[in-house]
Amino acid sequence: MLPAKAFFFGTPFSAGASTVHPLTYVESQQRREMRVRLARAYATATAAPVPSPFTRASLAIPRHDWTRAEIQQVYEMPLLELVFTAASVHRSYWHPSEVQKSTLMSIKTGGCTENCGYCSQSQHNDTFVKPTPMAKVDEILAAARRAKEAGSTRFCMGSAWREVGNKHAFKRVLEVVKEIDGMGMEVCTTLGMLTAEQAKQLKEAGLTAYNHNLDTSPEYYPKVVTTRTYDERLQTLANVRAAGISVCCGGIIGMGEQDADRVGLLHVLATMDEHPESVPINALVPVPGTPLGDALIKAGKQTTWDEMVRMIAAARIVLPRTAVRLSAGRKEYPVAAQALMFMAGANSIFTGDQLLTTANPAFDEDAAMFAVLGLEGKPPHKPARSSPYVGEDLIQINRPAPMITVHSPPAASGAAENDKTLAKVQRLLRIKNGPGVEDFVAQKSGGGGACG
Ligand code: SAM
Ligand code: DTB
Ligand code: SF4
Numbered sequence: 468m469l470p471a472k473a474f475f476f477g478t479p480f481s482a483g484a485s486t487v488h489p490l491t492y493v494e495s496q497q498r499r500e501m502r503v504r505l506a507r508a509y510a511t512a513t514a515a516p517v518p519s520p521f522t523r524a525s526l527a528i529p530r531h532d533w534t535r536a537e538i539q540q541v542y543e544m545p546l547l548e549l550v551f552t553a554a555s556v557h558r559s560y561w562h563p564s565e566v567q568k569s570t571l572m573s574i575k576t577g578g579c580t581e582n583c584g585y586c587s588q589s590q591h592n593d594t595f596v597k598p599t600p601m602a603k604v605d606e607i608l609a610a611a612r613r614a615k616e617a618g619s620t621r622f623c624m625g626s627a628w629r630e631v632g633n634k635h636a637f638k639r640v641l642e643v644v645k646e647i648d649g650m651g652m653e654v655c656t657t658l659g660m661l662t663a664e665q666a667k668q669l670k671e672a673g674l675t676a677y678n679h680n681l682d683t684s685p686e687y688y689p690k691v692v693t694t695r696t697y698d699e700r701l702q703t704l705a706n707v708r709a710a711g712i713s714v715c716c717g718g719i720i721g722m723g724e725q726d727a728d729r730v731g732l733l734h735v736l737a738t739m740d741e742h743p744e745s746v747p748i749n750a751l752v753p754v755p756g757t758p759l760g761d762a763l764i765k766a767g768k769q770t771t772w773d774e775m776v777r778m779i780a781a782a783r784i785v786l787p788r789t790a791v792r793l794s795a796g797r798k799e800y801p802v803a804a805q806a807l808m809f810m811a812g813a814n815s816i817f818t819g820d821q822l823l824t825t826a827n828p829a830f831d832e833d834a835a836m837f838a839v840l841g842l843e844g845k846p847p848h849k850p851a852r853s854s855p856y857v858g859e860d861l862i863q864i865n866r867p868a869p870m871i872t873v874h875s876p877p878a879a880s881g882a883a884e885n886d887k888t889l890a891k892v893q894r895l896l897r898i899k900n901g902p903g904v905e906d907f908v909a910q911k912s913g914g915g916g917a918c919g
Contacts, residue, residue, distance in 0.1 A: 529787050533737045539730045542781040546773060550811045553780035557812040560787045560852050565845040566837070567621060567790055567815035569655070570614035573823040574643075575601040575626035575636070581659075583682075583692045584759040585722060585751055587824045588627040594756035596824050601626070601636050604643055611647045614819060617830040620847040622647050623655035623678060625823045629695070630660035637665065641672040648673030653847045655715060660695070660703045666710035675848070676713035676744060679703050684731025687724045691759070713744035717792065720778055721751035721770035722759045729778055737785040744850075745815060746789050748778050750796025752825045770796060772804035776811050783812025788851035790815045798828050802836050809840065 544552065557563060578598030582591040611622045624643070631637050640656060647654045656669065657678035669677065681704075682688065685697045707714055718732045736743060750770035753760035763769070775793070782791045792815035793808050800808070820829040828836075837843065 529742060530785070531738055531740065531742070533734060533785055535730060535734045538733050538737065538781065538785055539727070541784050542726065542730050542733070542777065546777060549777060549780045549784075550807065553783040553812040554810050556784050556787050557814070561814055562845075564842055565814065565849075566809065566842045567792075567845040568619045568818040568833070569621035569623055569653075569792070569815060570610075570617075570619040570819040571623050571625060571817050571822050571827075572602070572607060572610050573626070573821075574607055574624045574640075575599075575628065576824060577627055579627035579629060579659075581629045581692060581694045585691065585719060585754070585757055587754040587757060589757070592754075592757045594754050598627075601639065604639060604646075607643045608646055611643075611650060611652065615650060615652055617818065618834070618844050619652070619818050620844060621653035621655060621675070623657065623676075623817075625657045625678075626659070628659040631658045631662075631665050637668075641668060644669060644672040644674050648675070651847060657715075660699060661706055663706040663709060666706045666712060670710040670712050674712055676715045677707040678715040678745075678747070679707065680717050680719070680747065680749075681732060681735060682718045683722065683724050684728035685735065686731060687722075687728040690724075691722060708741065714741070715745040715747065716743040717745075717747035717749065717794070719749040719751050719795070720774060721753075721763060721768075721796075723762060730781075733778075733781055733785055736782075742786050742789050744789060745792055746782055746786055747792040747794035747815075748775065748782060748813075749794040750775055750799070752795050752822070754825065769799060772800050772807070775800065776804075776807050779808050779813045780811035790851075792816065795822055795825070795827075798826055802839065805836065806840055809842065814845070 541549070541552075554563075576599045577588045577596040578590055579586070579588045580590055583589055584592075586592065587594040587596045607624065614622055624640070626636075626640075631640075640658065644654050644656065653675040654673060655676040655678055656674060659679075661669075661677065661679075666677070679700060681697065681700055682691055688697045704714055704716055716736065718729075720729055736746060751759060751763060753763040753769070755761065755764065775796070779791055779793060782789070791813050793805065793813040794817055797805065797816065816833070817827055818830055818833050820827055
């Protein structure tokens with residue numbers, strides 16, 4: 468049978484997209500149905516993994532034992548090789564055409580006591596932002612409804628707090644979380660540091676995820692903020708995890724850090740006992756009056772598209788089951804650059820014309836981009852596949868050293884061989900909780916297995 472992939476790349480899709488300007492493109496119902504059908508066929512056809520060492524590493528099982536050197540090796544791959552590898556990993560865990568749309572609202576803006584060097588809302592920075600009181604419940608719910616109508620499936624509320632302190636304000640947050648959860652949207656908040664008890668209350672109210680960024684490597688962190696420590700951030704993340712809330716934790720590039728710091732951040736995230744469910748990758752939005760923004764403006768620099776592609780692709784490879792969010796700074800990148808970021812494994816964006824205090828592409832611009840690229844919104848609460856697709860004939864788990872190859876169809880020596888293979892794989896990969904290899908061996912254990 469002709470693979471669906473060949474048909475997908477063939478006639479109708481590319482012909483149409485190339486003749487219509489992205490911003491005037493209106494998709495017919497018939498065309499949409501065809502696109503969705505072809506995208507699904509394509510997802511099935513490309514589910515089988517493609518040979519590539521790092522692909523195999525993440526395909527076999529999400530790893531939690533990455534070394535910094537290994538991540539650096541991934542990060543330093545030639546850009547297109549890196550994108551190809553990341554795209555292969557992406558397809559083994561996620562529907563390749565689905566991208567989450569998440570909408571932000573700043574519910575308490577400005578006047579924050581922290582001194583984050585990038586932030587427009589810090590009291591320590593003289594910026595265009597003036598402190599404003601917390602938004603009213605009705606105002607927040609109206610914004611969430613608008614976001615839902617515009618196709619967003621996640622609503623994320625941010626507040627310029629060092630920590631959740633004010634009991635009255637927190638009660639209001641719990642109330643809106645409950646209401647927005649009731650609308651069928653995923654609900655996220657980012658409120659600063661959180662105690663275990665506050666995390667429990669947010670969970671009970673229906674919170675899906677909590678955003679709390681580590682921003683950069685532990686070494687570079689003191690250059691970014693000095694009013695709190697990396698360990699304090701990790702403690703809040705532990706409280707969130709313990710309450711059963713999804714963890715959203717990422718960082719910013721373009722703050723004057725080295726590549727080693729970007730790798731360092733990925734290393735912290737990839738070696739967590741449980742990987743964050745989402746990782747936002749922000750490009751610094753240079754806000755005049757912030758030390759890090761001013762430095763970028765003075766140097767006449769902006770984070771380039773290829774830096775974003777590289778960071779996203781490396782994140783995708785080491786965090787295969789995580790939603791990687793192409794976050795702040797997106798407005799600066801043309802659709803073609805964003806397309807490469809999606810290809811590299813970004814599968815979430817912020818939609819709506821405002822981030823917290825700065826601008827973002829408008830809903831209709833993104834709708835046009837989705838139409839041109841053949842993307843669709845991810846339904847709420849749809850996670851990654853629990854284990855990768857392993858239905859091919861040869862599974863190779865390849866790391867710098869050692870390398871194990873598991874052959875299929877199995878050798879005649881029976882199930883004992885498979886057990887030995889599994890034990891060896893587990894020992895060498897120091898598996899913690901992952902499902903993939905066990906699934907694979909169980910699937911193949913109609914006979915035996917050979918290991919070389
Ligand atoms: N106060 C809370 C906190 O810090 O966790 C929540 C709000 S804070 C603004 C959320 C995140 O937005 C920060 O952790 C940072 O990663 C990101 N952010 C803030 N200003 C930014 C900027 N100018 N450019 C890119 N990302 C930024
Ligand atoms: C995240 O990582 N990025 C978002 C969200 N989490 C809260 C915030 C981006 C803020 C960009 C600057 C601003 O609009 O103030
Ligand atoms: Fe405050 Fe958050 Fe801005 Fe830091 S990033 S100054 S904690 S609002």
